[in-house]
Amino acid sequence: MLELQGVTQIFGGVTALKEVSFSIRADEITGVIGPNGAGKTTLFNIVTGIYRQTAGRVMLEGRDISTVPTDRLARLGMVRTFQNIELFGQMTVLENVMVGLHSRSSSGLFACLFKMPWAVAEERRIRGEALEWLRFAGIEELAPVTAANLPFGKGRLLEIARAMACHPRLLLMDEPAAGLNSQETLELSALIRTIRSRGVTVVLVEHDMDLVMSICDRIVVLNLGQKLAEGTPREIQDNPEVIAAYLGDE
Numbered sequence: 304m305l306e307l308q309g310v311t312q313i314f315g316g317v318t319a320l321k322e323v324s325f326s327i328r329a330d331e332i333t334g335v336i337g338p339n340g341a342g343k344t345t346l347f348n349i350v351t352g353i354y355r356q357t358a359g360r361v362m363l364e365g366r367d368i369s370t371v372p373t374d375r376l377a378r379l380g381m382v383r384t385f386q387n388i389e390l391f392g393q394m395t396v397l398e399n400v401m402v403g404l405h406s407r408s409s410s411g412l413f414a415c416l417f418k419m420p421w422a423v424a425e426e427r428r429i430r431g432e433a434l435e436w437l438r439f440a441g442i443e444e445l446a447p448v449t450a451a452n453l454p455f456g457k458g459r460l461l462e463i464a465r466a467m468a469c470h471p472r473l474l475l476m477d478e479p480a481a482g483l484n485s486q487e488t489l490e491l492s493a494l495i496r497t498i499r500s501r502g503v504t505v506v507l508v509e510h511d512m513d514l515v516m517s518i519c520d521r522i523v524v525l526n527l528g529q530k531l532a533e534g535t536p537r538e539i540q541d542n543p544e545v546i547a548a549y550l551g552d553e
Contacts, residue, residue: 304329304473304504305350305381310359312345312528319345320528322359327473332495332505334515336539337525338548343508344386346525347477351383352376363473380472386481386508388458392451396442396461399450400433403468433468440464440494456487463494467503474498476507480514492518516540524548 305327312320320342327333335343348354350361352373361369363381371379391399437443440460445453453461459479466474479495480488488511495518499505509515515522516536524532524539526548532539539545 306362308360313357331520334519334522341525342528382466382469382471383475386478390450397446403465404429436464436468473504480511
């Protein structure tokens with residue numbers, strides 16, 4: 304599904320990533336972990352077109368997407384969520400999800416302004432589908448609430464619902480459990496499994512090791528900007544280099 308080939312990122316004189324290579328298999332949940340400063344979010348920013356890597360290539364289903372703009376990546380089926388929740392605070396919960404669906408709408412500005420019949424029908428369809436995605440995330444009852452007034456955990460679910468409304472085939476999640484309590488993390492775990500069951504490949508950067516080890520099929524470990532290890536959760540747990548990176552040689 305996704306392949307990184309020798310990805311390097313240099314900021315000034317600082318090498319944030321150095322020749323990182325690995326593949327993401329379709330229909331799996333892959334975790335990307337590592338100590339703070341390992342380069343995980345930088346890697347996500349490169350994959351999703353926010354940064355342009357210094358060297359290397361990013362391939363999506365065999366296509367080089369290293370220079371493809373972010374909006375086109377969404378149309379190709381790759382969508383992400385952010386470590387810091389990015390919502391339209393003054394819009395309602397429902398309207399936030401409708402934004403994700405409007406990225407795939409066909410009615411132009413003229414048709415919408417003058418409420419042409421086909422534009423009205425499409426807007427009605429978008430509203431109905433947005434409600435379905437809110438139901439999928441378990442927050443349908445919050446549809447009329449202003450997004451800025453949501454509790455943090457519900458805001459995280461809204462961001463996921465909006466991402467799913469874009470009909471992704473590959474969903475990248477940057478620390479989705481950050482700021483969640485234990486019950487919310489359990490609910491998130493179940494939701495991620497449900498997303499995978501719908502045929503969506505999931506990649507997550509996450510610090511919650513219980514979550515990572517319980518839901519991931521494979522894990523990639525970064526340390527100091529380089530790939531340290533790759534394998535199943537059990538292989539990663541038993542890897543002495545990974546243990547040393549997290550806990551120190553002692």
